[in-house]
Amino acid sequence: MDRQPCVYILASDAYGTLYIGVTSNLIGRLHQHRTSEIKGFTSRYSVHRLVRFELFDTMEGAIEREKQLKRWHRQWKINLIESENPQWIDLAVGFGFDPVPPRGRRDGP
Numbered sequence: 001m002d003r004q005p006c007v008y009i010l011a012s013d014a015y016g017t018l019y020i021g022v023t024s025n026l027i028g029r030l031h032q033h034r035t036s037e038i039k040g041f042t043s044r045y046s047v048h049r050l051v052r053f054e055l056f057d058t059m060e061g062a063i064e065r066e067k068q069l070k071r072w073h074r075q076w077k078i079n080l081i082e083s084e085n086p087q088w089i090d091l092a093v094g095f096g097f098d099p100v101p102p103r104g105r106r107d108g109p
Contacts, residue, residue: 004055
């Protein structure tokens, strides 16, 4: 899977916060997200579960798809995820990553 253009969707949980990204190294990028190596949106909102990815022949094709998906309504994105991953399974586990622990509710101070 190294150096394969890819668009991916991460989620904080089923029906949670979504993040759409593009990379040529999905495994390396997942590692960066899961370890919060790069501070930003995914580390701030704990968006670490890989719920969908699409492979492309060219980076240009992947970037175009990423832009298209980012313009979509949230429900369309949810429908896309559920078309192939109705249980919102963390697909990164299939690449050797540890499961992301469930997010607990933060009640109180």
